[in-house]
Amino acid sequence: MAAKSSLKTPKGTRDWVGGDLLLRDHIFTVLERHGGTPLDTPVFELGSILSEKYGEESRLIYNLADQGGEACSLRYDLTVPFARWLSMRSDVQHIRRYQIAKVYRRDQPAVARGRLREFYQCDFDIAGVYDPMIPDAEILCIIVEVFEALEIGVGVKINHRNILDGLFEVAGVPADRIRATSSAVDKLDKAPWDEVRQELLGKGLTEEVVDRVGGYVQRRGGMREMFASLGSDAELAAKKTLMEGVADMELLASYLEAMGVVDKVSFDLSLARGLDYYTGLIYEVVVDGTNQPTQVGSIAAGGRYDDLVGMYGRRPLPCVGISFGVDRIFTILDARRKKKSSSNLRGQAEVYIMAFGGKEFEGLLLERMRVARQLSGAGIRAEFSAKVKPKPLQQFNASEGVPVAVMLGQDELEAGQVRVKCLHVGDKDAAKDKGQLIPRENLVDEVRRLVAGTP
Amino acid sequence: MAAKSSLKTPKGTRDWVGGDLLLRDHIFTVLERHGGTPLDTPVFELGSILSEKYGEESRLIYNLADQGGEACSLRYDLTVPFARWLSMRSDVQHIRRYQIAKVYRRDQPAVARGRLREFYQCDFDIAGVYDPMIPDAEILCIIVEVFEALEIGVGVKINHRNILDGLFEVAGVPADRIRATSSAVDKLDKAPWDEVRQELLGKGLTEEVVDRVGGYVQRRGGMREMFASLGSDAELAAKKTLMEGVADMELLASYLEAMGVVDKVSFDLSLARGLDYYTGLIYEVVVDGTNQPTQVGSIAAGGRYDDLVGMYGRRPLPCVGISFGVDRIFTILDARRKKKSSSNLRGQAEVYIMAFGGKEFEGLLLERMRVARQLSGAGIRAEFSAKVKPKPLQQFNASEGVPVAVMLGQDELEAGQVRVKCLHVGDKDAAKDKGQLIPRENLVDEVRRLVAGTP
Secondary structure (H helix, E strand, O other): OOOHHHOOOOOOOOOEEOHHHHHHHHHHHHHHOOOOEEEEOOOEEEHHHHOOOOHHHHHHOOEEOOOOOOOEEEOOOOHHHHHHHHHHOOOOOOEEEEEEEEEEOOOOOEHHHOEOOEEEEEEEEEEOOOOOOHHHHHHHHHHHHHHHHOOOOEEEEEEEHHHHHHHHHHHOOOHHHHHHHHHHHHHHHOOOHHHHHHHHHHOOOOHHHHHHHHHHHOOEEOHHHHHHHHHOOHHHHOOHHHHHHHHHHHHHHHHHHHOOOHHHEEEEOOOOOOOOOOOOEEEEEEEOOOOOOOOOOOOEEEEEOOOOHHHHOOOOOOEEEEEEEHHHHHHHHHHHOOOOOOOOOOOOOOEEEEEEOOOOOOOOHHHHHHHHHHHHHOOOOEEEOOOOOOOHHHHHHHOOOOOEEEEEEHHHHHOOEEEEEEOOOOOOHHHHOOOEEEEHHHHHHHHHHHHHHOO | OOOHHHOOOOOOOOOEEOHHHHHHHHHHHHHHOOOOEEEEOOOEEEHHHHOOOOHHHHHHOOEEOOOOOOOEEEOOOOHHHHHHHHHHOOOOOOEEEEEEEEEEOOOOOEHHHOEOOEEEEEEEEEEOOOOOOHHHHHHHHHHHHHHHHOOOOEEEEEEEHHHHHHHHHHHOOOHHHHHHHHHHHHHHHOOOHHHHHHHHHHOOOOHHHHHHHHHHHOOEEOHHHHHHHHHOOHHHHOOHHHHHHHHHHHHHHHHHHHOOOHHHEEEEOOOOOOOOOOOOEEEEEEEOOOOOOOOOOOOEEEEEOOOOHHHHOOOOOOEEEEEEEHHHHHHHHHHHOOOOOOOOOOOOOOEEEEEEOOOOOOOOHHHHHHHHHHHHHOOOOEEEOOOOOOOHHHHHHHOOOOOEEEEEEHHHHHOOEEEEEEOOOOOOHHHHOOOEEEEHHHHHHHHHHHHHHOO
16 A cells, blocks of 8 residues: 555646546647648657667666566657657658657656756657758748747747758867867857856867857847858858758748748757757747746757668658647646646536425436436437435536536426526526427437527 | 667667658547647656556666666656656646657567557546545446547447456456456457467466356456356455446446447456556447458556545545557558558748749849748748759759649849749649749748639
C-alpha cells in the first residue's frame, strides 16, 4: 500500500481534467488545421535511435529500466522519431506530416510557466527535395497563421547556421569551439552580453575574439537592412558559406513578402538553438510584449535539418519543420480565459431525464432508463439520476449546465406523453416555463430540435 | 550512429500513419460520444502507485531506469491512475470520466491480432455512491451502443465476483486458493475443461473439489434461467454473499430489460478476469461469430472495483467501469475496410494552386504563394508545388486527391482573373472541363463554394 505522502504524480508531471483538456483540445484543433499526414510513433524508441542526436541535452533523456530485451528511452522530441520513420520508409520521397504527442525531458520543472518533464509538442515538418527555401517559407507562414488563429501576438526570430558559423569563423573562433560558442550566444535572450562574454572567456577564447563575436551577434533588425549590413563587410563577404546563407535568407525574404508575413519576422544573429541537428535556417517564436517576453520562453521553435535522416545510414532526405510547445501556449491562453468554477468537471450531457410524482412516487427508474436508451441510441447524450427515488431538487441540481430536460410523470406517461423543456435560458421567465407536453413518439425529434436550438 | 539492423521500433510497438490514424480517430470519436469528463494522466506513475494492484500480472510492468529521483513505472492500465486521481481529489464525490491513452505491458506481442506492448485503451468509468446496479447497467448500455455505432456484432459475458467466490467456497476450495482457482477457470474461453482441470489438480485441489468446480463454472445461459438454477440449489442458496450477488444480478437484469439490451448479455460462470481489484460485477466483450471468436481475444472488459480508491488510504469511493481495447477494435475494422492504395499518405488539402504559361513561363511562384496565403488565411487548406518552375504534369500529379484547383496564368492575372475548377469529378467530361474564370477578388468565396460542394 502506498504511503499517503507518495500520493502524487511524478515530479514535473500533472493530471489534466475537464475544462483544461477542452482548452488543450482547442489548441490541437487549430494546429491540426494546417494538416498534412498524421503520424503517431511509440512513446519509447530504441536507445540507439536517440543517441548522438541532442548534444549536451542528451543527459535529460529518460531511459527504461533493463528488464531484459532491448534498451529503450522515452522520446525526447518528435523530430528524431520522424527521421527514424523516414529512414525506414524509403518509399516516401515527399511528405508533409504532423504529429501531436507527449515528449519527455528530465529537466528542472517550472510548472507555473508551462515547463514540465512530460509535455505535449505539436510538430509540422516538410520532408523531401524541393526548390530552395520554398518549404522553409511555408513553415514560417504556418507559424504566423497558427498564432493568428490562437490570437496570440508573436514575433518570429530567424537566423541561419551557415551565417552564424561563418561569423564565428571570421571572428577567429577555433573550429572545435564553434558549437560551444553557439550555445553560449544562444543565452543572449535571457542574459546580458557581459554574462555571455564571461562564459565565452571561460571557454578559452581571447578577449579580441570574444569582442568581435559580441559585435556581430548583437546586431538585429529587419531582414533587408541586415543583408545590406552583412554584405557591406568585406571580410564577411569573402566567406563563401556565410554568403550562401545570406543568399538563402534573401530568397526567403522575397517569399515571406509575397505571403505577407515578413513583418512578423526579425533577423536575430544571437539566435543559435541548442540542438545539434540543424543545418540551415533556424527560428524561434516569442510572445509579443516587453514586460513578460521570457516568462514562458519560446513557444515554438524549429529549423532545417538536412542531415538527420542520413545519419541512420539508409538515405539522405532534407527536412524542415517546427515544434509548437503546446503546454506553454496553454499557459498563455489559460491565464487569459475567464476563470470558471474551480471544479469544472461536468461532462457534456445534452439532456437530463427527470421524474416527478406525488406521495406514492416510485421514482420511475425503469421509465427513465427506457427514455435514456432511446435518446442515446439516437446519438443524444442523455443522463439521469442513479437513484431509485430521486428528489426533485437533487435532479435539478444534477442537471446544472445541461441544456434540455425531459420530465416524466406517471399520469402523463399513461396518456402517452412526456414533457420537454429548455433549462437555464438565463432569464426570470425560465422558472415559470413548464416546458411543453408532447406525444412520447415525437420525443427524439423534439429533443433534437431543442438541443440544436440551444447555444 | 545506429547500425542499420537496429532501425526499427521497439518490440511490440508500431508507427501509425495516414489512413490508419484516421480510422483510429473514427473509433475515438465513437467512444467520446458517450462522454463524461475527460481526464489525462502522466504516462508514468510513481512505482508505489502501481504496486500490489495487478497480482501476477505485475511482472509485465515497465519500469523507468534509476537516473536519480523517484522510482517510476509506465502505466499498465487507466484504472489505477484514475483511482490515484480520485484519491488526490477528495472534493470529487461523483464523476463520469473518460480517458483515451496508451498503456504499456511487457507481454509477448502478437501484432497481427492487435496485441502490442504499447496500445491504446479507452476507459469509461462512473465513480460515486449511487443506488445499486444503476451505474453498472449504464456501463453495459454504453458497451452495447458503442459496438452498435461501430457496427461490430458482439456479446457481453457477465459474472459476479461474489457468486464466483461463493461457488468455489461451496465446492470446497480453500480460502487461500480462491484467486488461483479463479485465474485457472478464466482460461476456459481458450482451453477445454480437461486442461483447466489438470491445472486445478496441479494447484493441490482434490478431484472431488475440482469436479464440483467444473460442474458449476461450465453452466451458462440467459440471465433469468441462471438465477433459477442457482436459487434452486439448496447449498448455494444458503451462501449469503453468493445470494447477494444473485440479487445484484436480478436487479441488473431488470434494468437491462428496461434499456432493451438484455439480449446482448449472457451470464457466464467461467468468466473470472485476472486482475485483483474487481469486487462485484465483471464483464468481457467478445466478437460474434463462432469461427473466429478468440482471434483478437476480448475487445473490451471491466467491472466494479469498490475498494481500489480506498487502497491509497484517504477515503473509499465505489467505482465501476469499462476499458475498450482500441487496437483490437482497429484490427477488426481494418480487416473489413476496402484496402486503399498501400501508401495512403496524402494530407487533406482542399485546394491545389497551379500555374501555367508558354515558352517564357517563369512559374509564377510568388503569385502562387500570395494565393496560398490568401486561402489559408481564410481557413482553406491550400497547397502548391514547391518548385520555382513546375511542369503541368507535375502539378496535376501532385494534386491527386485534392478536390479543387486554382489555376494561374500570366495574362489572366494581368486581367485580374483566376481560373477555378473541380478536380477528379470522376467522369469523362472532367478532362474537357476547363473550369471557370472568375475575378480575383471573388476567389475565397468561389473556392469555399466549390469545396463545400465536393463530396
